[in-house]
Amino acid sequence: MPTIKDVARIAGVSTATVSRAMITPDKVSEKTRLKVEVAIAESGFSPNVMARNLRRSESKTVVVIVPDIANMFFANVVRGIQSVALREGYKVLLGDSIHTIEQAKVYLDLVSSKQADGIISLTAELPQEVRQGASIPMVMACEYFANFSIPTIRIDNQLAAQRAVEYLISIGHRNIGCISGPLNNPLCIARREGYLQALQQANISSDVQAIEEGDFSFQSGYSAFMNLSNLDGMSALFCFSDIMALGAMKAATQLGLKVPEDLSIVGFDDLALAEYASPALTTVRQPQEEIGQTAMKIMLKRLKGSKVSHDTVLATQLLVRDSTAPPRFFTSS
Template identity: 45%
Template sequence: MSSIIDVANAAGLSTATVSRALRTPEKVTEATRARVMAAVAEVDYRPNLLARNLRSDRSFSVLVLVPGIANPFFANVTAGIESIAWRRGYSVFLGDTRDSRDREAHYEQLVETRLADGVIQLSPDYGFNARQRAASYPIVHACGCELTQAPSVRIDNAGAAREMADHLIAAGHRRIATISGPAANPHAVDRMKGYRAALDAAGIAFDPALVRFGDWSMGSGLAAANEFLGLPDRPTAIFSMNDEMAIGAIQSATARGLRVPHDLAITGFDDISFAAHSTPSLTTIAQPAEAMGAKACEILIDRIEGKGADDTVHILPHELIVRQSSASTN
């Protein structure tokens, strides 16, 4: 079994520096910490983490609350969190809350019992629930919305949705349907705001008949598109508020013999990996998912280690990615 001396030799550092990096990682530079962790992996060193945690009164773990663990977008956010946590000497626990307050409370007990040092919330709740407001541990939102309390990380969801609707309007579309997420979901609320703002600016009347509410799944996108395409005056474009529902809408159009984008333009939101490889490739809004997770993790660990309380709402840039699924009607 390897020892801390083996780690020090592999890293080219003193045993004191290696010990400091493992016991109190906040007291060494990130470059030193990364060097030590690489050496730990190289020599397969397995420190006594329980003893370390007892000495420091810290678990060196963070809890990530995920509304849907199978959602590809949240998987990308979590990858960004894990990359920072690993570099700074922390482990990551995942809690699949399924948007359930009871499940959130169950997972939060990990922090209350010192099995984790803080929480990264991926749900776009407007603010902390009563339990979280009373908590003594730090919490950071990684996928916030307009009214999410700081500290949080997000994009301008309303602005991004407006940019997508503007893209479709510029291509000549006037009957633009939208597949929203659940009506009360804060991301869906923000994106609906942007969609309606684009219609208003273009002098296009908002038509409630061109709105359907899904649950972010491909199946709900397919079902919503089936309803739109059954209308006597069907839309010429569908803006889906996430990529999975947009891919479901493409399946609906294809099953009816419609060509996307020639007969119907379809766009999404998120830029998950499938978006570039769907048939046709999907026009979408790219969110910097990994960067959002990484920033949230940096903020949380800094708060855990007493390096200052970042009470800022960080708005990261999004990008309109135009691919084959949207085109001019002219």
């Protein structure tokens, strides 16, 4: 099998020159580049894919940074990204930042080293220099920064949360607890505002003790509800994710409460398991695959140098299922 040494011998140049001609052709003369290309054809040498792509200054790879690979929500978004990427001849490299800025930086560096062409970040936990203005092709999806220059695909989290709580109020609930995600997270800040706005507009006093912070896990939903269960008269619960809602549902059941007879529960996301829970979970549907597809389409436009939308807001839908009903006075066991 012909090697790069065979190409160098035929072209009458060093192997280093052959590498430069393939990877950074602008750093060799036109005459040398042509000699190398002729030698490659004559020898039958096949440069690897990375070398060919680097010669064209592209890797045909996009990195997707997720904050937690165990969260099922992100799997659906990534599926949407990949469906568009594969159709356009791109590969998707998935990077789990594990909620750390340091790990996110590892994946960001793949673009500067030309191992990837761009970044789609599903997390706002990014280095400060990126927040101040990304110097690499980048798209934010799901989590985002307000007044930020990076193109963003998102939902209106505040409005979606507000409508979910308004629904609970409309069927008679007045004492509505809340399990949030981390309150320094931009999505959670917006959803908390929506929750409070719905209460305020209905002239229901908000109680800071009615909000318990979770971390989007089953366990945190379970533990948060155990902390909230002492609240007098709570008849409904709004959770910032389906996963936490199902954790809370398990806790409620263990306390002897029936859902929705004793406690109505609303989640957020509409993961597949929400529909198959018992009872089926009322939830806010996010267009998860559409978020991913839109993010990749905007990334492709950025890579081509085309003008892109700065802020793309996709619609949500409240899906009413069996976990909600008009209230009956809440009692804990």
